[in-house]
Amino acid sequence: MSRRDDPAVWNQVVVADDAVVTQLKDGIWPSSSSSAPTVMARMIAALRLEPGMRVLEIGTGTGWNAARLAALGADVVSVEMDGDIAAQARANLRNAGYGNVLVVAGDGEHGALDHAPFDRVISTAAVRRLPFAWVEQCAEGGLIVTPYTGEGHVDALLVFTVSANVARGRVQGNAYFMPLRGHGVPQAEQRATESHDELRIEVTKEGQHLSYGERQSSTG
Numbered sequence: 127m128s129r130r131d132d133p134a135v136w137n138q139v140v141v142a143d144d145a146v147v148t149q150l151k152d153g154i155w156p157s158s159s160s161s162a163p164t165v166m167a168r169m170i171a172a173l174r175l176e177p178g179m180r181v182l183e184i185g186t187g188t189g190w191n192a193a194r195l196a197a198l199g200a201d202v203v204s205v206e207m208d209g210d211i212a213a214q215a216r217a218n219l220r221n222a223g224y225g226n227v228l229v230v231a232g233d234g235e236h237g238a239l240d241h242a243p244f245d246r247v248i249s250t251a252a253v254r255r256l257p258f259a260w261v262e263q264c265a266e267g268g269l270i271v272t273p274y275t276g277e278g279h280v281d282a283l284l285v286f287t288v289s290a291n292v293a294r295g296r297v298q299g300n301a302y303f304m305p306l307r308g309h310g311v312p313q314a315e316q317r318a319t320e321s322h323d324e325l326r327i328e329v330t331k332e333g334q335h336l337s338y339g340e341r342q343s344s345t346g
């Protein structure tokens with residue numbers, strides 16, 4: 127659906143507080159979207175941004191969230207895996223007056239080493255394991271905000287604090303996002319997962335360590 131074909135319906139979709147799917151994989155599965163505005167606002171609030179901060183965003187999509195970060199005074203580098211979507215986001219951002227946002231086409235799992243360090247990292251795709259590259263590229267005392275679907279939680283919004291190359295994260299509400307490519311959880315496993323809001327995750331070079339109450343587990 128395009129603005130040209132049906133401006134009234136297009137406008138309804140744009141102003142609604144819902145995610146707007148903008149790409150389907152195999153004609154069925156959503157593979158890119160513009161996230162719901164209030165969810166993005168919650169994630170940006172969790173970032174505790176200050177003007178001038180350097181922000182790494184993973185999953186540019188339409189560029190909408192990157193534009194909001196730039197409007198708050200952040201210096202934004204955004205990584206998008208799909209080359210066509212990255213090119214469209216660059217055009218969207220330029221047309222909206224945010225040509226200063228740098229959109230990099232590539233696998234965000236590796237961050238954006240050439241542009242590190244970052245004061246903040248925000249992912250708009252859900253992780254199962256927090257990539258250590260994001261921890262390494264985050265400045266001392268920096269924050270990483272990401273949706274998480276994996277062991278211990280189906281749809282957590284995690285906020286990590288980085289210190290001495292270790293990221294320590296806890297749940298700050300819910301956020302259900304499409305997975306970062308390569309991080310999808312098989313549906314049967316996802317259905318079997320219970321959500322624990324007391325989940326804590328610690329990420330080091332060696333891997334990810336989960337704890338909640340008495341139980342603990344680690345993955346490399």
Ligand SMILES: C[S@@+](CC[C@H](N)C(=O)[O-])C[C@H]1O[C@@H](n2cnc3c(N)ncnc32)[C@H](O)[C@@H]1O
Binds near residue numbers: 187208235250307
């Ligand atoms: C929910 S959408 C992003 C919404 C977007 N931030 C916005 O403002 O419209 C998730 C995006 O993450 C991208 N993505 C998925 N895996 C990725 C990866 N490993 N590296 C970079 N981008 C990825 C998808 O192609 C998709 O465009």
